[in-house]
Amino acid sequence: MGVGIQVENLNAWYGNTHTLQDINLHIPANHATALIGPSGCGKSTFVRCLNRMHETNPIARATGTIRMGDLDVYKDASPVEIRRRVGMVFQRPNPFPTMSIYDNVASGLKLNGFRNRRILDETVERSLKQAALWEEVKDDLKKKSGASLSGGQQQRMCIARALAVDPEVLLMDEPASALDPVSTSKIEDLIFQLKSQYTIVIVTHNMQQAARVAENTGFFLNGKLVEFDSTHKIFTNPRDKRTEDYITGRFG
Amino acid sequence: MSLTRMTTEREPGTPLTLPSLAPAQFAAPPGPEPVEAGPSPIREFLSKRGSGRFADSSFAAVMLVCALSIFAIVLFIFFILISRSKLSLTAFGWKFFTREAWDPVAGDFGALPFIFGTLASSFLALLMAVPLALGVAIFLTELCPRPLRAPISFLTELLAAIPSVVYGLWAVFVLVPIMRDNLGPFLYKTLGWTGFFEGSNFGVGLLTAGIILAIMILPIISSLTRDIMTAVPNSQREGVLALGATRWEMIRTGVLRNSRIGIVGAVMLGLGRALGETMAVTMVIGNHPNIGKSLFAPANTLASVIAGEFSEATGDLYLSALIEIGLALFLVTIVVNAIARLMVWAVTRGAPARVA
Numbered sequence: 001m002g003v004g005i006q007v008e009n010l011n012a013w014y015g016n017t018h019t020l021q022d023i024n025l026h027i028p029a030n031h032a033t034a035l036i037g038p039s040g041c042g043k044s045t046f047v048r049c050l051n052r053m054h055e056t057n058p059i060a061r062a063t064g065t066i067r068m069g070d071l072d073v074y075k076d077a078s079p080v081e082i083r084r085r086v087g088m089v090f091q092r093p094n095p096f097p098t099m100s101i102y103d104n105v106a107s108g109l110k111l112n113g114f115r116n117r118r119i120l121d122e123t124v125e126r127s128l129k130q131a132a133l134w135e136e137v138k139d140d141l142k143k144k145s146g147a148s149l150s151g152g153q154q155q156r157m158c159i160a161r162a163l164a165v166d167p168e169v170l171l172m173d174e175p176a177s178a179l180d181p182v183s184t185s186k187i188e189d190l191i192f193q194l195k196s197q198y199t200i201v202i203v204t205h206n207m208q209q210a211a212r213v214a215e216n217t218g219f220f221l222n223g224k225l226v227e228f229d230s231t232h233k234i235f236t237n238p239r240d241k242r243t244e245d246y247i248t249g250r251f252g
Numbered sequence: 253m254s255l256t257r258m259t260t261e262r263e264p265g266t267p268l269t270l271p272s273l274a275p276a277q278f279a280a281p282p283g284p285e286p287v288e289a290g291p292s293p294i295r296e297f298l299s300k301r302g303s304g305r306f307a308d309s310s311f312a313a314v315m316l317v318c319a320l321s322i323f324a325i326v327l328f329i330f331f332i333l334i335s336r337s338k339l340s341l342t343a344f345g346w347k348f349f350t351r352e353a354w355d356p357v358a359g360d361f362g363a364l365p366f367i368f369g370t371l372a373s374s375f376l377a378l379l380m381a382v383p384l385a386l387g388v389a390i391f392l393t394e395l396c397p398r399p400l401r402a403p404i405s406f407l408t409e410l411l412a413a414i415p416s417v418v419y420g421l422w423a424v425f426v427l428v429p430i431m432r433d434n435l436g437p438f439l440y441k442t443l444g445w446t447g448f449f450e451g452s453n454f455g456v457g458l459l460t461a462g463i464i465l466a467i468m469i470l471p472i473i474s475s476l477t478r479d480i481m482t483a484v485p486n487s488q489r490e491g492v493l494a495l496g497a498t499r500w501e502m503i504r505t506g507v508l509r510n511s512r513i514g515i516v517g518a519v520m521l522g523l524g525r526a527l528g529e530t531m532a533v534t535m536v537i538g539n540h541p542n543i544g545k546s547l548f549a550p551a552n553t554l555a556s557v558i559a560g561e562f563s564e565a566t567g568d569l570y571l572s573a574l575i576e577i578g579l580a581l582f583l584v585t586i587v588v589n590a591i592a593r594l595m596v597w598a599v600t601r602g603a604p605a606r607v608a
Contacts, residue, residue: 056493058398084496095488100508108495111505158491165495 001198003069004029005050008063011044012054021223027216030103032195033060034210034231035203039245043203046220049085050201052079054212061203066170084112087162089196091174093154095146097173101137104146104157108165123164132159132190154185157188163198170194172202175210187211207247211235219243263473285328318325330582337576339569348576349583356561361573363580365541366540369458369551370584373533374526376462377469382465382519385473386508392474395483405478412471416464420535423464428455429509431463436548450546454538459547461537466531469522480514513596520592527585530555554581 009234012020014189020042027033048246049062066073073082096104103110105124112118124141127168127169128134133156137149163169172191176184184206188228191200191213204210205218211231212215218228219240227234227243334341340348340361351362388408392401432455439449440457475479492506508515530553538550539560552560553576565571 051494053494056490080496080498083494088490088494090487090490090494092487094485094491095489096491096505096509100513107492111492111495111497111501154471161495215487 001151001168002197002212003071005169005199005201006065006067007050008065008067010046010049010062010066012062013060014057015059019223020200021048023225025203025218025225025228027199029199030071030196031216032191032200032202032214032216034214035220036205036210036217036246037203037206037226039205041220042223043218043220044173047088047173047203050169050171051083051088053088055079062101065202084165084168086169086171087165087167088160088171089155089159089173089175092178093151093158095149095154095157097147098143099146101144101146101149101157101193105160105164106157108161112165112176125158127160127164128157128247130163130190130194132193133155133157133160134184145252150183152186153181154188155179155183159187163194167198169199169201172200174205175205175206184209207235219246236242261560262365265408268423270519281291305436312461323527328452329522330579333575333579333582337572337579339572340576341572342571344573348573351448351579352541354557354571356565356567359567359569361569361576363441363577364554366554366557367544367580367584368543368576369541370527370553370555371466371554371588373461374523374582376527378519378523380463380466381470381473381522384514385470385477388470388474388602389477389481390503390507392478394499394507405475408471408474411467412472412475416468416529416531419464420469420532423460423532423536427464431455431457431460438446447545448479448547451544451548453548454550456536456550457536457546457548458551461533461553462553464532464536465526467527467531469526473518473522475509476518478517480511480518483514484510494529500572512599516592516599520589523588523592524585528581529586530559554578554584574607 001155007023007025010020010023011018011220013075023046026186035046037043044130045054048071050066054077055061062074062113064074068082068085071085072078096107102124105127106120109120109123117152125134125138128137131155135151137144137157146154149157156180159170176187179187188209191202194200195213202210214231216228217231218235219226219234219238221242227238227240231238233239234243235247240248244250342501344361345352348361349367352364353360353362355361388404390406396404398467420591435460436449436453436455440453443449488506488510489502492502497505533553534556537552537556539552539556540550541552541557542549542550558574558577558581562571562574565574
């Protein structure tokens with residue numbers, strides 16, 4: 001089951017660039033939340049703060065409070081512990097090329113030292129089914145390299161890889177932007193299916209995509225969260241003039 | 253406008269409604285009128301250029317000659333080695349490579365002690381240099397604070413630029429006494445029970461040669477390995493980290509695993525240098541044809557026996573035997589490289605190794 005995320009006064013920097021300024025929002029559990037905004041507006045940085053990926057860059061810094069359920073992300077746990085609970089899917093599919101499909105999906109469990117073969121097998125099958133890839137790959141799970149799949153299949157495999165560790169939150173940083181329309185629609189279907197079980201945060205450049213999959217949408221501009229509301233409200237009756245300009249294509 | 257997915261079937265003929273919120277325009281508005289313009293100078297210049305067919309084929313031919321010249325050089329060396337060692341080849345046959353004798357006075361020659369010395373000293377060198385080189389490379393690519401990176405890289409590369417005779421001198425005046433007075437007795441005391449540290453220890457011998465070789469191949473292996481690891485895309489590191497990996501797990505799964513073929517290649521280059529290294533080894537290995545278990549015992553390598561005895565080789569058979577030693581070194585190198593290729597092939601059969 002997913003958990004809700006409460007973000008308070010989040011600020012983030014890359015070197016001297018203040019990429020996120022005083023972000024406050026609540027991401028509800030077991031729903032999909034979309035983040036939109038022009039390139040460089042801070043939405044990726046925001047998502048990378050949620051699993052503390054932001055701080056892997058030596059010049060990056062963040063302050064503020066993020067609560068996931070009862071857990072204070074920046075105080076109560078190490079980044080490693082956070083990332084075991086928060087899965088992430090990246091913009092470009094990043095399969096592990098030296099591993100088979102099976103090992104790719106099982107990699108999160110294996111590197112944490114999980115060795116029970118039966119449960120591994122079950123988890124790989126369950127995750128690949130959740131990612132709607134099982135039927136396409138079940139015959140050469142251990143024969144084919146993860147990198148031999150097509151781009152769309154690779155991305156679904158990466159989703160399966162993230163799901164295999166039973167995360168409570170799934171972060172997706174433009175998961176479909178490198179994919180063709182058919183693969184994109186498969187990924188969207190997936191998000192639609194998965195959001196009942198996980199809290200999903202999806203960054204997207206595609207506003208229709210936000211409208212199709214997410215209950216709530218946040219609009220970022222120049223490092224600030226301009227507006228956060230139900231997707232319906234954002235796309236039909238936005239409060240802020242800048243949001244309206246962006247979604248109607250007048251800038252950005 | 254509903255926010256759920258549009259799944260209803262559309263009646264043929266009715267206009268298609270897309271789940272887009274801003275009304276989309278499906279035809280581009282007419283642009284500016286086409287402009288009549290004179291011939292452009294760029295067009296004129298490009299149309300005068302040839303088809304490139306001749307240039308391309310002659311380029312390919314030149315490159316082919318370059319590639320073939322490698323074959324020619326290798327074959328030529330092989331041919332010379334065989335023809336100049338005919339005397340010893342006819343006297344001892346292929347048994348030359350398995351005979352232990354090396355008695356120039358009696359005219360009795362065999363390559364085995366030198367093959368042993370070459371393989372043993374190189375193996376020892378790899379045993380010490382590879383873990384150290386991997387450590388250096390991992391530190392430089394993954395852990396090193398940025399300001400330290402350039403100086404450490406520079407120093408490792410400087411190690412590679414020192415001539416081998418200088419290493420030899422350093423070994424004679426520094427390493428040999430340490431070996432004789434400190435390291436040797438210590439090894440005898442702690443690891444003497446293994447049987448690898450028996451007999452009298454004069455400071456020169458197999459182990460000293462191994463250590464000096466290790467120092468010499470360390471920079472090659474570490475700087476190549478560093479370059480390979482730097483080339484691993486960051487998305488691989490982030491992918492592993494996002495699964496909840498610690499730094500070491502990330503390095504193991506995201507970096508080392510992806511660069512293993514390149515690392516084997518780097519080790520092979522280091523091994524190649526160790527097998528052929530002459531000067532420094534000659535100065536510290538003791539130069540005595542000997543096969544034994546003790547690492548303190550003096551030994552000799554294929555390369556250093558040639559260097560040491562070529563100038564004083566009296567008699568045609570002696571000279572011919574030394575050239576056949578050269579042939580043995582040539583073959584040892586080929587065999588070792590072939591084994592390494594096989595190893596790479598065995599490891600990577602399952603999955604292609606290239607990083608996307």
